Amino acid sequence: MMHDLTWGWFFACLLALALQTVLIVLAAPWFSGWVNRLAGRLTGERRFPVGGRWQDIHHQFRRPGLRQRGDGLSSLACRVALILAVFAACMTPVFTLVPAGFPAPGFALLCTALVGASLLLGLPLLVQAGTAELAGYAALLADGLLLPALVPVLVMAGGQDFSVFLAHLRQLSPVGDGAPFVLMGVALFMVTAWKGRQAGEDLPCQLSGVDRALWMLATDCVQLVWITLAADVAWAGSLALPVETGTEPWLAQCLAGGAFWMAKLAVAALFLAGTQLMVLTFPRRARVRLAAVFLLGLLAWQVAYPGQSGPVAQDKTASAQEEQDPAFGEEGSTP
Amino acid sequence: MTLAVILAPLLALCVVARGIGFLPVLGVVTAVAMLVDHQAPLQEFGAACVVVFSVLPVWFVSRYQDDGARERSGPAVPFLALGLMVILQLATGTPAATWDVPGHAGAAYLPAGLCVALAGLVAVTCRHSMVWQWAGLLVCVDGIMLSGVIENQIMVVGVTALAGCVVALLGGLCVHRVMLRVAVAPAQNGAGADRPAARSTGFELGDVEPAGPEPRRLGPEAVVVPRIWSEADVAAEAEDDSAAQSRVEHPDTETGLATDQASGDATEAGEKVAQQDSVAPNAEAASDEGTEPSDEAPKPETQGESDASIKQAERTETESVAAEAATDSHQPNAETSEDDADAQVHDADAPEPLEPDEDETGQRSPEIIARDVWLKGYLAERGRDA
Known part of the structure; x- marks a missing residue:
């Protein structure tokens, strides 16, 4: 598979991947601040401006931290979580796919990295004693159960590379045959919908200094990667595909893909702010999230691949009927 | 299989989860799902009926105060509807007619109308407030209409249109009987306004006489x-x-x-x-x-x-x-x-x-x-x- 990939395309893809990763990491706090601002506008509260989240992270980076018990483990968990989040961001297509010969990860690896980052982000809550400990346990449990809830979605994507899967989806129109994958995108969006936030409130994390900045940045990165994944699956047609066309059309498609990504993020921010209007307690939010992810994924899988979930006996009966009456098939094909 | 067909059950779930506010969107999406494939008179009639049955009740309810009924059912109700949809999809499977036709082999299929009607039934069963149950009934009407239009059943569409009229009228009468108006009725200047029968109807604010009691x-x-x-x-x-x-x-x-x-x-x-x-x-x-x-x-x-x-x-x-x-x-x-x-x-x-x-x-x-x-x-x- 490597023979049709020239070195020029290889380095262009590497450059695009690096650009995508930097874009996601830099845009994550902005997106979070945007969602926070929108939710504040919807609920009628005064919130920070859009850049407030990024300023907060920048400010925390320069502050000296207060050393507490178990802080070493917390800082380690934050750093590993950020690395995992950046790794997942590197694997997520923002505006372009990678060509067929390029080494690309599978969807399961991507989801595992994101869930692992979420688990590690819940670890600092667990280390510190007090009231946040219970919330930490709940968050850990909810994130741990997320991977089993994602099984229908993982089955939909199959064992193939995620880029190949998206390249297959790219040919389907989302308003036509690709409609079940919109449902799959909704299921992926539900992962972040009620994630640890109560009307814009963060989980109570008592980290300080650089650790807190890393924790906030990793949280935003994980959220934005999930949103980007959902948007990619829901409408893969906006992603550029290299090697098929020349370099210049690919660059134009990349620019258009970036613009479409912005539009998708705007829609997702509206929906996220809307979900923050629902006031639910923390365990109930976790249950709602897991049930929505699982059931929507199951429904999407059934709709997308009806041959695998449909009854097999009906198949034989229908084929037998068609043999007896050839007009049956034509009648079925006309409407 | 279009996006509107996929979105209609999701919007029905939103009606189950949040109330009657999503009903106009559901009606418009259902009408689009009917009209996308063909534009025969049957489809147009069904789409018009669905839009009327979805928009008019919401407009009618918006003229009344919120009854403030405390809903005892929790947030698990839409998941009951979603799970029932999954089971329905499992039970329905792919129709044999589309399964063996080469052009449709493996094509996506969703009994969207039945799913919408199922969500409406769940709303009627599990929600307690009157407006919510009315919304559930109207969702049922929308779903059955969508199913009838997709399957080209003229009798189903006609009977559902009649049933929708009955449901909308009876629900509107119940709402008018039970709930309070939002709008302030102006004081009437006629002779009948002085009678105590005309005055005793009043939770209306415009009822106070010009020379009020001290x-x-x-x-x-x-x-x-x-x-x-x-x-x-x-x-x-x-x-x-x-x-x-x-x-x-x-x-x-x-x-x-x-x-x-x-x-x-x-x-x-x-x-x-x-x-x-x-x-x-x-x-x-x-x-x-x-x-x-x-x-x-x-x-x-x-x-x-x-x-x-x-x-x-x-x-x-x-x-x-x-x-x-x-x-x-x-x-x-x-x-x-x-x-x-x-x-x-x-x-x-x-x-x-x-x-x-x-x-x-x-x-x-x-x-x-x-x-x-x-x-x-x-x-x-x-x-x-x-």
Whole structure:
């Protein structure tokens, strides 16, 4: 598979991947601040401006931290979580796919990295004693159960590379045959919908200094990667595909893909702010999230691949009927 | 399989989860899902029906206040609907007709209409507030209509249109019967607006009359108790008018009349109730009195109290007669107790040949009046027996 990939395309893809990763990491706090601002506008509260989240992270980076018990483990968990989040961001297509010969990860690896980052982000809550400990346990449990809830979605994507899967989806129109994958995108969006936030409130994390900045940045990165994944699956047609066309059309498609990504993020921010209007307690939010992810994924899988979930006996009966009456098939094909 | 077909069950789930607010969006999406494939008259009729059944009820409900019914069912209800949809999809599978046709082999299929109807049934079953159940029924109508249009069943579409009309009408009637209007109804200027039947309908804010009742005078101590005394004054004045014209220029009566005209309209509603209370025993006394007027007059009055009581009973009778005769002109005024004391003093000072015993009962209260009325009736009974 490597023979049709020239070195020029290889380095262009590497450059695009690096650009995508930097874009996601830099845009994550902005997106979070945007969602926070929108939710504040919807609920009628005064919130920070859009850049407030990024300023907060920048400010925390320069502050000296207060050393507490178990802080070493917390800082380690934050750093590993950020690395995992950046790794997942590197694997997520923002505006372009990678060509067929390029080494690309599978969807399961991507989801595992994101869930692992979420688990590690819940670890600092667990280390510190007090009231946040219970919330930490709940968050850990909810994130741990997320991977089993994602099984229908993982089955939909199959064992193939995620880029190949998206390249297959790219040919389907989302308003036509690709409609079940919109449902799959909704299921992926539900992962972040009620994630640890109560009307814009963060989980109570008592980290300080650089650790807190890393924790906030990793949280935003994980959220934005999930949103980007959902948007990619829901409408893969906006992603550029290299090697098929020349370099210049690919660059134009990349620019258009970036613009479409912005539009998708705007829609997702509206929906996220809307979900923050629902006031639910923390365990109930976790249950709602897991049930929505699982059931929507199951429904999407059934709709997308009806041959695998449909009854097999009906198949034989229908084929037998068609043999007896050839007009049956034509009648079925006309409407 | 289009996006609208996929979105319709999701919006039905939103109706189950959040209420009737998503119903117009569901109707529009369902209409789009009908019209995308073909645009035959059947599809157009179904789409128009669905839009009408989804938009009009929401507009109608928006004219009423939120009933504030506390919903006891939790957030797990839409997941019940979602799980039932999954089971329905499992049970339905792919139709054999599309499964073996080469163009449709493996094509996506979702019984969207049945899923929408199922969500509506879940909303009807699990939600408790009236508007929510109505929304569930309308979602059912939308789903069955979508299913009928997709399967090209004319009878299903027609019957569903009829059922939708019935559901919308009955639900609208229930909403109109139970819920309160949001809009402030303006005060009507017609003659019918003055009737108490027209006024008693009101939780409406526009019901207050231009010359509203004064709130200070509406208390029971301000209206009910002095009213009896003022009626007594009016009765005494009527007697005086019949006997002699000496009390016409009485200052107290003039001030009383002045306050009457000022507050007569205002305290009308409150005084009608009090008037009914006072007229009822007086009417009984008058009926007793009217049967035997001759026995009463020559009756020897041995007890001092009975003398005063009979006089008082005569006064109350004449008072009731006078009040009935001159209801519109001499409405009892709502005076305070100081005015009553003044009136009592003036009554004592004024030359009254018919009532010399007025001083004895200077401290009369409604209880004493009631006791006197009872005593008078008792004496009348005794006289009849004798």
